[in-house]
Amino acid sequence: MFALVDCNSFYVSCERLFNPSLRTKPLIVLSNNDGCIISRSTEAKELGIPMGGAYFKVKKEFEAKGGVSVSSNYCLYQDVSQRVMRELEALAPQIEVYSIDEAFLCLKGFSSKELLAWGKKIKKTIYQNIGIPVSVGIAPTKVLAKMAGQIAKNNHLFNGVCFLESIVTQEKFMADFPIECLWGIGRKSALKLRSFNIKTALDFKNFSNTYLVQKTLTKTGRQIQDELRGISCLGLNAIQERKAITSTRSFGRGVYSLEELQEAIANYVTKAAEKLRQQQSCCKLLSLYIRTSPFQDTSQYSRYAHFEFPHPTNDTLKMIKCAHNVLKDIYRPGYKYQKAGVILSHLIQENQIQLDFFQQQENSKLIKSLDRINQQFGSLSIKSASCGTENKWRMKSEYKSKRYTTQWSEIAEVKCI
DNA sequence: TCTGGGGTCCTAGGACCC
């Protein structure tokens, strides 16, 4: 048996945790650059605010109806997430942290009678100890547990906990479960399945042409079908090292000059390289891209290029130099650039690097000192001069809440009146 | 004027080997 624990409107719930005045208002959380809507309270959903929609399109109307918008605050969300996961680890024999707001639990050793009660206990404990409301779905496979989670969240009769035990119950809900809502079936796959007259999860379960499923949806689709049939294909995944680290941002305004792009790229490399060192890895390949806005009618330009290091590295300064060389190659003047990004891949553990006769000593002492200083005095306290100081291109984040739990200077205040 | 960011997995097809 698997359980899926999913935090309800996670970012919104985090914001409400430390700002009770937001608890009764329609609330939305915006993506980076205050561009899109990425989390909505129930009240905001009822006002018809679309998930993933462009903020500027709804801003006026939403505010007129008393809605409140906040910029995303990942320091806060990450920290609250870790607290939730710690609680879950104490409650279940095995856990897979699937995303910032979700975890799968493996339920060996529970009788089916105990399972529902146990699900309710999880919900209650997380709310009591952390203050975040969650939904719990329990079923024999991961895909079914995901489905149970959806049902627990949307069907009020369940009070946030749904256990799909018997095949009869599973099929009863599958019959009303649209195919596009199934975990792993996106827009494209749903269209293909609908062309075979498969409209619900139950239709998919009963579709007998497995050859066609494999052919159109590849191995992934076949596994989903098996999981619907109660055959578990997807186990609990252990935490694994990242295979790639990316840092990409849209600009707060159009960027034209090479100098500003260089600044932005230097900042992104700095960020990505820090993450790389945190997991004690080096990278062999640095990829980089710049592009104009696809939403604008002005002439478009987009380029993607790589640099392969002769020796795997995590040295920020060396990486910035190489990135700048690549950037010079792909930069063309006269365009209004909207976004740039850096991707580090072909990662390898620091202690597994193969050295050779001619390899120069890495500048590791300097980099280690930088990391230590930044850890103590805050991110980017000391950085390469190429990162610039003004950063006029920097993304917008106009309505950001405080980092209540990770920054002493921003800690929550309690006032006695 | 303003439309996010960070990931994973799978497959086809190219390049190469003997």
Place this chain on the structure above:
DNA sequence: TCTGGGGTCCTAGGACCC
């Protein structure tokens, strides 16, 4: 004029997730 068969490895691009 005729030009095989069996294999591996790598990567770009597509699709999906939250």
